Amino acid sequence: MTFYETAGALIAVAALVISTVPLIRTRKFQAKQLDFGAITAALAKKQLELLEQGEPARDQAHVTAELVKMDKADYRFVIMNQGHSTASEVVFEIDSASPDNPLVGNECQRKLPYPSLQSGQSFTLMAALHLGSAMSYQTHLKWKNPDGSPGANDIHLST
Numbered sequence: 001m002t003f004y005e006t007a008g009a010l011i012a013v014a015a016l017v018i019s020t021v022p023l024i025r026t027r028k029f030q031a032k033q034l035d036f037g038a039i040t041a042a043l044a045k046k047q048l049e050l051l052e053q054g055e056p057a058r059d060q061a062h063v064t065a066e067l068v069k070m071d072k073a074d075y076r077f078v079i080m081n082q083g084h085s086t087a088s089e090v091v092f093e094i095d096s097a098s099p100d101n102p103l104v105g106n107e108c109q110r111k112l113p114y115p116s117l118q119s120g121q122s123f124t125l126m127a128a129l130h131l132g133s134a135m136s137y138q139t140h141l142k143w144k145n146p147d148g149s150p151g152a153n154d155i156h157l158s159t
Contacts, residue, residue, distance in 0.1 A: 060151065061087035063141045067127060067157040075129045080122035087143035087151065090114035092125060095138035102127040135159045
């Protein structure tokens with residue numbers, strides 16, 4: 001065999017080795033892609049199951065409250081519906097174990113139970129806070145969902 005034949009054979013073997021490496025890497029990459037595809041399909045199935053389970057929650061109201069400082073000495077309880085449905089007969093109470101109750105009695109008698117609170121809507125109640133107030137309150141919210149089921153939410157509010 002001549003020098004040129006040997007060099008040609010060596011170059012052909014080197015080209016074969018060089019082309020085999022990307023082929024092996026491509027096969028490994030494709031196998032990983034298949035694994036990721038299976039994982040993605042399983043995740044999509046799980047998300048679909050969760051969405052199907054969550055459908056009844058879309059027909060529910062979710063009422064929350066915040067204690068908001070409006071002005072220098074003016075505080076308000078802001079009660080809002082963050083759910084997808086209307087809440088009716090909304091009741092807001094301060095826990096009886098609280099050292100003081102900042103709700104103004106005649107305002108509560110006038111406004112509560114709040115007849116209908118649409119999704120995204122809110123209303124306020126005055127908070128009569130003073131220097132001796134606890135400034136931290138455990139509250140209870142109760143309401144009725146459109147399907148007649150009761151809803152409730154206990155929230156700890158502080159200034």
